[in-house]
């Protein structure tokens with residue numbers, strides 16, 4: 115059916131490549147399918163093929179497919195019925211139906227179920243590539259909108275940083291002061307203390323706020339990928355470099371580059387970064403001409419970079435360059451009084467997210483939270499509140515909505531007496547007298563000069 119159109123497609127379109135665009139053709143007529151696949155591949159798309167509904171669904175689960183060209187008549191089902199099934203499991207995939215002339219009304223119905231469009235076999239051959247291009251554009255647009263929504267939703271300012279304890283207020287004050295300058299900032303603090311939140315707040319309070327805030331976690335990639343992500347590369351500079359790729363340094367031009375977990379950056383890249391900070395120039399991978407970028411650097415670490423540099427794990431010259439202005443973020447267990455406002459904030463946030471009226475918070479719930487040690491800091495608190503909001507069956511969060519380890523830790527705390535407390539002296543004394551009375555409680559109560567009921571209560575309380 116496509117014999118007539120092959121030459122034009124191949125000649126006109128073979129130079130326009132669309133890497134990373136993946137398409138699936140579901141069609142049982144093998145000859146037509148492979149012909150179609152060949153035409154579309156020549157456009158630069160990556161094409162997968164399936165001969166029936168079942169293997170089509172299997173391919174969909176295995177590959178990151180964006181668009182499907184699906185025949186209506188298939189050996190184990192019908193393309194029209196497949197549309198809602200696919201849309202339910204893979205809502206972002208666009209489906210174009212290949213329909214016979216007599217089945218147009220069915221295909222129109224399929225569009226109501228979410229199909230992108232249909233093509234009449236044999237008649238609409240010249241429409242296929244433009245239609246595919248529109249379908250991929252829709253996929254791309256949806257992705258961009260989602261990314262933007264994420265970025266807009268994520269925008270933190272100093273006013274949205276929650277906490278009233280002196281240590282966090284001091285950090286906010288310092289960060290505010292430095293935000294209006296172009297100085298490099300080093301944010302330190304344990305994991306989950308809000309270093310990225312602070313980095314965003316500094317960016318949005320700076321003169322660069324209308325330009326990009328570009329964040330990269332240095333611990334998330336191998337040296338090679340990190341280098342390419344950061345500095346960018348030229349086409350052909352390594353296997354897989356199929357086109358020139360902008361690096362994040364270039365993306366951050368005019369804005370802010372946030373390097374999280376900078377202590378994890380390989381030494382070789384540290385040297386390149388230092389050179390860039392000193393000269394504002396850098397070399398893309400495979401390039402011989404230096405590039406230039408004007409960005410403000412904010413770095414973050416949960417390591418002791420001074421110690422790391424003394425032990426030669428981190429370049430000391432880079433450490434001095436980064437440590438122009440350090441802001442230390444306090445751990446959550448050093449500012450217990452902020453747990454309440456933070457919890458309230460997250461309860462509001464997650465109640466709204468799950469379309470519930472804002473849940474109340476039981477005092478006991480907050481009390482338990484204040485006893486926990488919070489190794490994961492605010493991130494951990496946020497996760498625990500999210501879990502509690504999901505689990506809550508009543509309109510108020512109670513102790514039952516907390517994970518067992520928090521309740522357990524409190525029990526341990528209650529039972530562990532400080533060696534200097536009156537209670538620990540009392541416990542020890544009662545134990546001694548009980549031993550002296552060989553376990554006879556009436557005798558022990560007499561010696562202690564307390565009532566027998568009081569002794570029983572103490573035995574229970576101190577787990578003697």
Ligand SMILES: Nc1ncnc2c1ncn2[C@@H]1O[C@H](COP(=O)(O)OP(=O)(O)OP(=O)(O)O)[C@@H](O)[C@H]1O
Pocket residue numbers: 274275276277303304305306307308309310311312374414416492493496
């Ligand atoms: N003061 C705050 N108010 C509200 N939410 C906060 C605050 N600080 C942190 N968070 C939330 O806590 C989570 C952890 O924050 P963030 O990612 O900034 O921590 P981090 O110190 O950069 O962690 P890591 O060192 O693991 O990268 C985020 O989901 C963030 O939204």
